[in-house]
Amino acid sequence: MKRGRLLAIFIVAATAVLIAISVIHPNESAAALADAGTTGLLRPSTTPDAAVENLARDIGQRRWGSAYSKLANKSEFTEADFQRDLTGTYMSLRSYATLDHFEVRPQHASQNEAQELLKLHWSTVVGTFEDTKSLHVVKNGDRWQAEWPLVKEPRVPPQVIPVNYLRWDVIYRGAQDDWGAQDVESPHVRIVDMHPLERGDGVLIMGELLNEDVVPAYVSVKATLLAKSGAAIATEDSFDKISHLLLPKQVTPFLISFPGVELAQVASVRMEPSSSLIAASADPVIAIEDQKLNPAPGASLTGKLVDQSGQVVNVVHVLGTFYDKNGKLVWVADHYMDRALLPQVPASFTIPIPPDIAGQVSSERAVTAIYSSGGFQ
Amino acid sequence: MRFRLWCLVGSLAFATLSPCHAQSASMTLPKQVKAGSPFSIQTTGSGKAVLYIVGFGQVVRRELQLGQTASFSAEDMHDAGHYVAALIGQSSTDNGAFDVVPASQPANLSFLAKPSRLPVSLHDGISGAVYVFDAYQNLITAPTPVSFQLSGTSGITQTRTAETREGRAWTQMDSAAKEGAAHFAVHVGDISSTRIIQQVPGDPCALRMSARPSGQKIELQTEPLRDCSGNAVPDGTVVTFTEAYDGKQTTVDVPLKRGIAQAELPAYNGAKISAATGVVLGNEIHWGKQ
Numbered sequence: 001m002k003r004g005r006l007l008a009i010f011i012v013a014a015t016a017v018l019i020a021i022s023v024i025h026p027n028e029s030a031a032a033l034a035d036a037g038t039t040g041l042l043r044p045s046t047t048p049d050a051a052v053e054n055l056a057r058d059i060g061q062r063r064w065g066s067a068y069s070k071l072a073n074k075s076e077f078t079e080a081d082f083q084r085d086l087t088g089t090y091m092s093l094r095s096y097a098t099l100d101h102f103e104v105r106p107q108h109a110s111q112n113e114a115q116e117l118l119k120l121h122w123s124t125v126v127g128t129f130e131d132t133k134s135l136h137v138v139k140n141g142d143r144w145q146a147e148w149p150l151v152k153e154p155r156v157p158p159q160v161i162p163v164n165y166l167r168w169d170v171i172y173r174g175a176q177d178d179w180g181a182q183d184v185e186s187p188h189v190r191i192v193d194m195h196p197l198e199r200g201d202g203v204l205i206m207g208e209l210l211n212e213d214v215v216p217a218y219v220s221v222k223a224t225l226l227a228k229s230g231a232a233i234a235t236e237d238s239f240d241k242i243s244h245l246l247l248p249k250q251v252t253p254f255l256i257s258f259p260g261v262e263l264a265q266v267a268s269v270r271m272e273p274s275s276s277l278i279a280a281s282a283d284p285v286i287a288i289e290d291q292k293l294n295p296a297p298g299a300s301l302t303g304k305l306v307d308q309s310g311q312v313v314n315v316v317h318v319l320g321t322f323y324d325k326n327g328k329l330v331w332v333a334d335h336y337m338d339r340a341l342l343p344q345v346p347a348s349f350t351i352p353i354p355p356d357i358a359g360q361v362s363s364e365r366a367v368t369a370i371y372s373s374g375g376f377q
Numbered sequence: 378m379r380f381r382l383w384c385l386v387g388s389l390a391f392a393t394l395s396p397c398h399a400q401s402a403s404m405t406l407p408k409q410v411k412a413g414s415p416f417s418i419q420t421t422g423s424g425k426a427v428l429y430i431v432g433f434g435q436v437v438r439r440e441l442q443l444g445q446t447a448s449f450s451a452e453d454m455h456d457a458g459h460y461v462a463a464l465i466g467q468s469s470t471d472n473g474a475f476d477v478v479p480a481s482q483p484a485n486l487s488f489l490a491k492p493s494r495l496p497v498s499l500h501d502g503i504s505g506a507v508y509v510f511d512a513y514q515n516l517i518t519a520p521t522p523v524s525f526q527l528s529g530t531s532g533i534t535q536t537r538t539a540e541t542r543e544g545r546a547w548t549q550m551d552s553a554a555k556e557g558a559a560h561f562a563v564h565v566g567d568i569s570s571t572r573i574i575q576q577v578p579g580d581p582c583a584l585r586m587s588a589r590p591s592g593q594k595i596e597l598q599t600e601p602l603r604d605c606s607g608n609a610v611p612d613g614t615v616v617t618f619t620e621a622y623d624g625k626q627t628t629v630d631v632p633l634k635r636g637i638a639q640a641e642l643p644a645y646n647g648a649k650i651s652a653a654t655g656v657v658l659g660n661e662i663h664w665g666k667q
Binding site: 164166168182183184185192210212213214215216247248249250251282283285286287288289290291292293303308365366367368 | 489490491492493494495572577578580610611612613614615616624625626627628629630631632634635640641642643654655656
């Protein structure tokens with residue numbers, strides 16, 4: 001009886017001690033891991049690292065007010081400006097992106113100021129993009145605060161841009177029509193180039209598709225790898241590695257991935273381009289200026305996109321087709337712009353080229369696929 | 378199928394048989410009846426009877442007095458096919474078969490024309506198939522003369538004649554050299570059916586552009602684009618302008634509007650400017666100093 005009473009007293013005392021320890025020394029790592037490093041308990045901003053980490057966590061949890069209040073230079077812009085800098089003024093990939101994780105890298109520090117590199121890794125429906133900010137961090141009293149390098153979006157002055165609107169609409173066959181009445185013909189498309197390539201992680205099928213017709217086409221390409229026996233090894237489609245909307249006589253590259261397949265297994269490839277009519281507009285026109293092939297190391301295609309119309313484009317997808325000196329297709333790569341493309345305002349892009357391909361590339365062709373609120377354009 | 382019909386008729390006869398003392402029942406059937414035509418069946422014998430006529434889509438039951446003539450109006454039998462008749466008397470049965478054939482007068486056409494859109498000057502590019510039906514939607518299997526006509530904006534009409542085989546006829550036509558909507562019609566007797574075939578321009582035959590300075594830019598403009606038959610290439614067709622300079626290039630995909638494509642590109646001395654649409658290449662312009 002006496003032994004049992006002692007045990008109960010011990011358990012109560014141990015519980016109280018553990019609770020006290022957890023309050024005094026919270027374990028941050030568990031919470032941080034659970035939320036992939038974007039959340040977690042805030043710790044006092046007594047160091048430059050801690051100040052930047054706290055800021056990044058607030059951004060990850062979209063606590064704009066809290067993040068803004070932590071800035072040293074908040075008098076230079078409003079909270080709305082700060083939020084727009086991160087999420088974009090117009091609807092874009094940024095608007096619905098979530099912070100996957102972040103990295104904080106100290107650059108240098110002194111008694112009262114420091115330089116920190118903050119890398120924000122955002123995830124979107126079409127992949128990830130990275131935001132890198134070089135933050136100047138200053139000490140105010142006993143705590144550190146970051147200065148946010150706000151980039152103000154350039155705006156064109158108010159003006160009217162005349163557009164000769166060109167648009168196609170489609171009337172399909174109705175249920176009340178005679179069964180012999182023909183429906184509108186699907187657009188005629190043709191694969192003008194196709195090239196298989198074995199890469200470390202599988203087989204890639206690259207090619208180009210032409211809309212031969214006089215109407216816009218919604219296109220897609222499906223490929224089936226066939227073994228010597230004729231049996232299908234795998235079937236995949238181009239998914240988003242293609243410009244799905246093709247205006248008359250327009251060409252798009254496409255890339256189809258077959259992970260885990262060896263080219264030696266493949267005897268032939270069955271290509272199935274498909275097209276259907278789509279209501280579409282010929283505007284806005286996007287110019288791709290200053291395209292440049294940058295050699296290895298860090299080989300890439302860089303350039304600037306210019307929306308020549310007066311319409312905001314919410315999402316721009318840039319597709320690059322790369323050729324060798326004989327004009328043979330050697331690579332297809334793409335890049336999504338994370339911010340909306342504003343009228344007449346150039347926006348830079350970079351499409352990386354793998355080092356083993358870069359040496360073969362001699363020329364390129366870039367096209368854009370654009371999406372504006374309301375659908376395909 | 379016929380076996381099933383006979384089984385059905387046999388079952389009906391068996392089910393309705395009852396002891397009787399009347400004269401045996403019999404009937405005289407026509408060999409063939411045209412769909413939608415009146416006809417009659419003469420019966421002999423005495424007493425009451427029931428006449429059943431069973432076809433693929435139709436069953437008729439008539440109570441009658443043996444010795445009378447059973448008359449059927451034009452609307453009674455209109456589905457073409459093989460019919461089985463059974464006369465069930467009180468003491469005996471009689472049965473037989475006859476055919477209902479499609480009316481000889483065409484009343485409806487089902488006309489399939491493909492494609493609905495094709496380039497100009499394409500040999501045998503348009504095909505048309507017609508199925509000929511009577512007023513009751515029976516396929517008229519007897520050979521019937523058919524005339525196909527394709528008339529377009531050029532004013533030239535192509536005509537082909539054919540005769541249906543097993544109810545259908547088909548033909549092939551060339552698309553005209555001039556773009557526009559063509560009326561593809563089929564005539565059978567005094568009825569006809571028409572489909573619209575859109576004849577569209579082919580690939581541009583040549584692409585020529587000119588350039589002129591416009592401030593810090595070069596204004597590029599193509600000449601009106603035409604195919605090799607002289608038809609204007611439709612608006613919306615994409616022309617790609619490419620400007621190469623100092624190891625860089627600028628491209629812009631511009632749709633034709635009112636027959637021409639226009640673009641503004643940055644002006645660089647020594648730039649090489651080219652244009653292309655689809656697989657057709659245009660002229661090259663060297664801008665400024667070399």
